[in-house]
Amino acid sequence: MGDLPPGFRFYPTEEELVSFYLQNKLEGRREDLNRVMDRVIPVLYIYEYNPWDLPQFSGEACHGDPEQWFFFIPRQESEARGGRPRRLTTTGYWKATGSPSFVYSSNSNRAIGLKRTMVFYNGRAPHGNKTEWKMNEYKAIEAHHADQNQSLIASSSSNTPSAPTLRQEFSLCRVYKKSKCLRAFDRRPLGVEIMSNPSLNLNQTAAAHEGAGHQGQGSTSHRRNPLMGSDQRTNSSSPESSSSGDHHGPQPPSQPAGETGTLPMFIDNEALWDLEQLMINNNWL
Incomplete structure (x- = not known):
């Protein structure tokens, strides 16, 4: 992957991130595929690092990318015990912004994932200073409860979606730095x-x-x-x-x-x- 010619970039859609990368990571059935995916999207507990330190840990396909970096985040122990995730770093914290939204399959029009957007603040809450660093966190919807989840989604409003059953073992995040110019990821659609x-x-x-x-x-x-x-x-x-x-x-x-x-x-x-x-x-x- 390090020998890719100029112009080639890792440029996934949200659907591809959830339906292929996150789903296959959660299933873990193919060891060969897992090894390849770990080179593209590494597993990293990102809250141990400040956002500006994360690009150096990105996958081979994102080395040198000035716009965005992708990581699998393992479930925290506090989440496993039913608590809330801790999104604190040594210098600040990640804070959710806006309402969660769904990621849909283009084949079935079913919701396959849930996306949250977060912003990094320097300092300690609630007096932190907002930075230009942002993150999209994706979690897969539990396939075994698909019918129940779709009923919850259908009954919810577009602004306040009901919480479906989510896979918690791993989430997938996209870290990027907000800039005044449009990024290629945003320009695609x-x-x-x-x-x-x-x-x-x-x-x-x-x-x-x-x-x-x-x-x-x-x-x-x-x-x-x-x-x-x-x-x-x-x-x-x-x-x-x-x-x-x-x-x-x-x-x-x-x-x-x-x-x-x-x-x-x-x-x-x-x-x-x-x-x-x-x-x-x-x-x-």
């Missing part, structure tokens, strides 16, 4: 729909371009990329939206894509940012 100004059609754009060489004012108008004057709408292509839970659901466009003067396009957020930089560098704005 997210696209940006760009709708052009309805008053500007393709013929007008072409005419402005042709007249640019004859009029100074026309030169200014054709340099303005029509994409940048359009409305932007986020569109999630996956029910899970993203693992960090920061994105909202899809929003329908205000106009059908087939109307005159409308240019529906779906591009990656990073590509949009690159486009803006390119236009600035070349004085197109």
Whole structure:
């Protein structure tokens, strides 16, 4: 795994994390598979370390990854005795934020796991200082009580899901550092729909371009990329939206894509940012 060429990354979806990695870790039936998974997602009691120390213990597939790191967390003794988990480190603590949410199977639409998001605070509760370090913790739903669990899930609201029976032997966590720029993990299921100004059609754009060489004012108008004057709408292509839970659901466009003067396009957020930089560098704005 250490010889992977540049550009190859460990890039799992939430469903893959729960249905394949966590489920196989819990079952433990294949020793050869367990050895491979331990190289990809190591077993680590992460609360013995501060979050900024965790990247050095990440699996081979995440070595050098500046965005996210994955670990299996064994059940604590306090949890085994029916108590609450201790999420304290030497310098701070992890605090849950928001409400738990479910991870669903794309094949059966059944809930297969439960996700909690946590933030790391420096200091001691309740006076700690919030940091940019975050974590998603995943636990698998007990398959032997699937029908009962699905009934609980169906009867619960989307904001306050009822607690199904969970497998406690291991949980899987994704540790990441919140930054001002979008991370690749969050960009995966997210696209940006760009709708052009309805008053500007393709013929007008072409005419402005042709007249640019004859009029100074026309030169200014054709340099303005029509994409940048359009409305932007986020569109999630996956029910899970993203693992960090920061994105909202899809929003329908205000106009059908087939109307005159409308240019529906779906591009990656990073590509949009690159486009803006390119236009600035070349004085197109």
